[in-house]
Amino acid sequence: MGVTLDLSRAGAVTPVRPNLSGLTRPALAAALVDAGVASPEKARMRAVQAWRWIHHYGVTDFGRMTDIAKETRAALAEHFRLDRPEVVERQVSRDGTRKWLIRMAPGVEVETVYIPDVGRAGALCISSQVGCTLNCTFCHTGTQALVRNLTAAEIVAQVQVARDDLEEWPSPKEDRRLSNIVFMGMGEPLYNLDAVADAIDIIADNEGIAISRRRITVSTSGVIPEFQALGQRTQAMLAISLHATNDALRDVLVPLNRKYPIAELMAAVRAFPGLSNARRATFEYVMLKGVNDSPAEARALVQLLKAIPAKINLIPFNPWPGTDYQCSDWGTIEAFAAILNRAGFASPIRTPRGRDILAACGQLKSESEKLRASARRSTALPPDA
Template sequence: MTAKAPITQDVMTLPRKLPQEGKVNLVGMTRDQMREALIAMGTTERQAKMRVGQIWQWIYQWGVRDFAEMTNLSKAYRADLDAAFVIEIPEMVSRQVSEDGTRKYLVRIAGGHEVEVVYIPEEGRGTLCVSSQVGCTLTCSFCHTGTQKLVRNLTAGEIVGQIMMARDDLGEWPKPGEPKDETRLLSNIVLMGMGEPLYNFANVRDAMKIAMDGEGISLSRRRITLSTSGVVPEIARTAREIGCLLAVSFHATTDEVRDKLVPINKRWNIETLLDALREYPKASNSERITFEYVMLEGVNDSDEDARRLVKLIEGIPAKINLIPFNEWPGAPYKRSSNNRIHAFADIIYKAGYASPIRTPRGEDIMAACGQLKSASERQRKSRRQIEAESGLG
């Protein structure tokens, strides 16, 4: 497939920031953690709760990163904060804008590791696809991130920091003292980027609690969707401790095929997964579980597969998102034809389930997850090879 050149490409090579020695990053702390940190700095217990509320609003409602701008705090207290803490988010390494408006970011986190974030604008809304791990352990055969080894989990600060970075780029932080614009360019979050969110549960939970906090970024829990490949023991916990919507990376209607596409199926098979979904506390007609189903030519796209899928999900409030495969160099699969996808969707629709076909986005900027990171790594490798061959390395 020949990709079109992106309408805009703004690639920046940024100097790597060195951490400020001895200072603690406030981004990603829960309110309780921030309160304890302020008390350890010397804030009295009586004042700590109020100070947390003030600092929280500056960071998450106004997007302020400089303590000097926190004008409802005394100068002396601001100086104390500046001596003890930093307000840092992942740094943007590159930014690409597709001809369809999709924005793809490569961001650098502590240790020099890189992850991807994708912003998808739509009519009346905008969705940010957030990563939760560097690489992934799941090796799903159709997923580009699955070709990259797991390096580590992201911290809560690195996860919520992706949201803050996107708001920076979109110019979406309100200004203190000015009327608040209720139009949200970034209105939804999907945890569908690099990694399996339920293998990094505590950090994902804490980051989403920050995103949902009404005195900050203030996104409704129903505006957040967590996608899992099927980590069954953590599914009910997701409802209890996060309360967001759930999506399942399903992709097959038999264990034989799903074992190959989504190898975690060997541990928790289709029957076990569906049993857990039937008991999901948040599942209802208003909060349906989304079944993600990537359409792979000759693998999982037959009429028989469609009929089997309908039978499998019987009794679960659900919709099925059909995803045309976003092909990447060296991928072992091909995208199903449009006719095949529509025939598959029609069977599901006639059975009474919503079956939207996702419009491919950002193909000209390699928006399939993991592609930009791989390209960056190949570029660095090429530079190293050139330096070695020239005797400069």
């Protein structure tokens, strides 16, 4: 006599309700139809209503959408969610910089930083991946292994968390404290372009968060095959994590250079959609003592960027535990900047911000990730160690 086991319920997984915060306008309308919340004829109207509540007013409760019928609100709550991810830790620097450790899911955490007095009012440095694969040798974030890409909802959630904390709902048109977005946090944005592009569409929408595309900057280490798509799909501003003027040095500092060397990178920048004197590319150049900070390097940088509409951000290196690099002396940085200025390039020296909370450029690395790594090392030791 055979025995048949009923496995129909084994390993059953409860479907996760999608977060409407990560859907573009067309995707939001389509989701309402697919869930039976709205008919095709009314989907656009319902999407407009929901969009404004989510992205203009910042609500996290469908019950607050008072211009939507009660029955429809109940259906929205049944099929979708609007909750924010968990803020595990919030730190405020002496200089006003704020850093949040945000848990998107168990073991999936990112750091997001708000920097006041950057751009028109203040900039939010957001992450596109959990961890990073690029292993840039001067970057603390690069020492954390890649866990996964973030979804569009998780990217947008970083903006929502910041605006919750800054008390900027509903979306202000004037006197906002958060005026600029920079994809310069954890990860390489062009390795997650679909989610980044959708998030930019959401963030830039005039009836929602309403941050202009010209105030959104995407920083890349040079994933050249995605440059055209980035420009065409997002119309965001381009920033290049450069840090060296020759392949031998950049191969060490930015290992991706071995795949996409400097000559190819410069050609791709020149061909970037919309590049002009009004929409210049930004080149980021971290100042490393005795490595890339000589007058000869400054002159080489001038030649490298000749005829490219560009500005150059000089970034004093932010030391982190375990690094062998040192920050260039201030006089050396000023002399470097003077050479660039005389050649006609705007070359501001970025003021280090948030150093006391490890929120400065290149320092983002989840503290809980470090604690988990420490725990793994402890459990790996034999009992009598």
